Amino acid sequence: MEIQSLGTVVTTVAFLALCGLASAGNQLDGHIVRALSESECGAQLRRLQGNEGVSAVVPPRLKGEWVSMRCEVRPGPEFILRRYKFHSDSSFSLHQFFYADNQCRQPAYSLKIRGTIALGQQALLLSGATEAEYLVSKVTMVVYDESFGRTLRTQVNRTCPGFFRSTNHLLELYQRYVVVDYEQESSLTECTEAMSFAMHELQMVRHEFHSEFNTRIAKFVSWEELFLGDIHPVRSERILYRPKVYQSPLRKYQANCSFCQLIHNTEEFNPPLLPARAEYQVTLRSEWVSTRCEVRKVHFVIRHLVFHNNYTWEGYFFYFRDPLCHHPVYSLYVKGTHSDGMLSQAVPGGTEFEFLTSRMWITPQSSEQVARMNKNDGDCGARGSWRLNQPQEVTGTGGCTVIGVTLPYAEKELLRMEQGRDGRALLFSGERYPDQSSLQEQPTSYQSPVRHCAGVNPLMDITVTSENDDNSSTRIRTSYTLQTLVLCVWFLIHSVTH
Ligand SMILES: *[C@@H]1O[C@H](CO)[C@@H](O)[C@H](O)[C@H]1NC(C)=O
Ligand SMILES: *[C@@H]1O[C@H](CO)[C@@H](O)[C@H](O)[C@H]1NC(C)=O
Ligand SMILES: *[C@@H]1O[C@H](CO)[C@@H](O)[C@H](O)[C@H]1NC(C)=O
Ligand SMILES: *[C@@H]1O[C@H](CO)[C@@H](O)[C@H](O)[C@H]1NC(C)=O
Numbered sequence: 001m002e003i004q005s006l007g008t009v010v011t012t013v014a015f016l017a018l019c020g021l022a023s024a025g026n027q028l029d030g031h032i033v034r035a036l037s038e039s040e041c042g043a044q045l046r047r048l049q050g051n052e053g054v055s056a057v058v059p060p061r062l063k064g065e066w067v068s069m070r071c072e073v074r075p076g077p078e079f080i081l082r083r084y085k086f087h088s089d090s091s092f093s094l095h096q097f098f099y100a101d102n103q104c105r106q107p108a109y110s111l112k113i114r115g116t117i118a119l120g121q122q123a124l125l126l127s128g129a130t131e132a133e134y135l136v137s138k139v140t141m142v143v144y145d146e147s148f149g150r151t152l153r154t155q156v157n158r159t160c161p162g163f164f165r166s167t168n169h170l171l172e173l174y175q176r177y178v179v180v181d182y183e184q185e186s187s188l189t190e191c192t193e194a195m196s197f198a199m200h201e202l203q204m205v206r207h208e209f210h211s212e213f214n215t216r217i218a219k220f221v222s223w224e225e226l227f228l229g230d231i232h233p234v235r236s237e238r239i240l241y242r243p244k245v246y247q248s249p250l251r252k253y254q255a256n257c258s259f260c261q262l263i264h265n266t267e268e269f270n271p272p273l274l275p276a277r278a279e280y281q282v283t284l285r286s287e288w289v290s291t292r293c294e295v296r297k298v299h300f301v302i303r304h305l306v307f308h309n310n311y312t313w314e315g316y317f318f319y320f321r322d323p324l325c326h327h328p329v330y331s332l333y334v335k336g337t338h339s340d341g342m343l344s345q346a347v348p349g350g351t352e353f354e355f356l357t358s359r360m361w362i363t364p365q366s367s368e369q370v371a372r373m374n375k376n377d378g379d380c381g382a383r384g385s386w387r388l389n390q391p392q393e394v395t396g397t398g399g400c401t402v403i404g405v406t407l408p409y410a411e412k413e414l415l416r417m418e419q420g421r422d423g424r425a426l427l428f429s430g431e432r433y434p435d436q437s438s439l440q441e442q443p444t445s446y447q448s449p450v451r452h453c454a455g456v457n458p459l460m461d462i463t464v465t466s467e468n469d470d471n472s473s474t475r476i477r478t479s480y481t482l483q484t485l486v487l488c489v490w491f492l493i494h495s496v497t498h
Helices: 013-022 027-035 040-050 146-159 162-167 258-263 367-374 471-496
Strands: 002-004 054-058 064-068 072-074 078-086 091-099 107-122 130-143 176-181 204-214 219-228 250-252 285-290 300-308 312-320 328-338 351-364 409-419 425-429 450-454
Touching: 040 285, 040 300, 040 450, 064 258, 130 146, 300 450, 328 367, 351 367
Parallel strands: none
Antiparallel strands: 054 204, 064 078, 064 250, 072 078, 078 091, 091 107, 107 130, 130 176, 130 204, 204 219, 219 250, 285 300, 285 450, 300 312, 312 328, 328 351, 351 409, 409 425, 425 450
């Protein structure tokens, strides 16, 4: 067991490559120079490329209590807080609290999942991840929301009439219901016998150690993050889906972490309730930069986005082949337009936009990438014309099939803004799933945010919604979640009967 202090290896290769590119003297240069200038945005980009203060703990050390860092939005959408505890004997006890609202203030139900986990090898498909196998031994459920409980009972009785009779249970609030129990076979009902309950997020694990100099208190502060695998947006697929990327990380409980305190020691009869938060209207303006080296389907990426407040935008995407963003593969510079935002009906708290990417430049940054791009058939710039660190526009060839982008490129986006813990605005954009091919499909959950780094502070355009939503919208949200849960339980129970 060791901590790979990769974070101290400050790699400036990517940065130097970009500076070299900047001296080549074409239209792109000005932008890149600006992106990497001594602005806050440039400083953050350099920090991410050097990955200062981040190291991977290999193999992961799971022991301890890990909690959500915010009210998480899962595909569906589902609003969830997680409190996961791993013990030294490789057993775990995981709490998942589901909410009817996007601020995690109205608990709907929770699941408590017990079992064991065994770490395996480094994952082949996702660099930096460790594979794991798990066994679930018991799952219990507690329902907090009355109307939800009613709907659930009717549904369950319809699809699996024996369930309530044999356990002699009526669905009551704040009652523990056994959904799966492999610990005591005698207590199995016919509905849970063959149930294959999926917690496949445990199949992929990454543990990171972070440290940062906090100028306010003039001290180094440190924390640990645990990444688990993503879950499939379609519930019926979750049993078969093996994670390909991560969902948002959990943070290891620390006594001095005030957000952690809200979730620490909560349990099924005492679900965590988050304080009300201001909701911000998403206005696309100013500059934004990644908060971490972000994982993608194949590569890892650092993003810098610029919105001009006139329906045009620019984006710089720096792709790397390693999870600490040390080894560049290529970078993209794109320009495009976007629509006005519309509040999402499907995802409370989200705003929907249409983005159009119309122009694109690519800079190959590794010799392998240069070779790959030079083999193209005239569908990625001119054949044989690619040189290391030399940008080329690919708008004329309708994008670049080598990297799988066709232009123009229209995309439905889901965005959300919040105030980060350091007071800066965070912008979340929709998460797309590896096998969710259609860009016209609206995402229903979010990926890692970008942070405001230059330009007008967008939090000035505040729309504070009062703590109590008006009745109608609350109803919509609740019924949506109810529907989700009913589907969930229906599916679980249904799968048993086959
Ligand atoms: C389930 O359905 C049966 C028949 O439709 C009914 O008699 C019974 O009361 C129902 N049980 C519950 C718990 O709703
Ligand atoms: C919290 O405490 C831990 C250890 O006690 C320390 O390492 C960490 O830097 C502290 N974090 C903050 C934000 O003060
Ligand atoms: C939008 O604003 C940017 C920056 O101010 C400017 O360069 C661009 O020409 C503007 N585009 C349009 C269509 O007005
Ligand atoms: C919701 O509706 C009820 C009854 O119609 C009313 O008494 C209550 O004040 C409403 N609450 C809000 C937050 O509007």
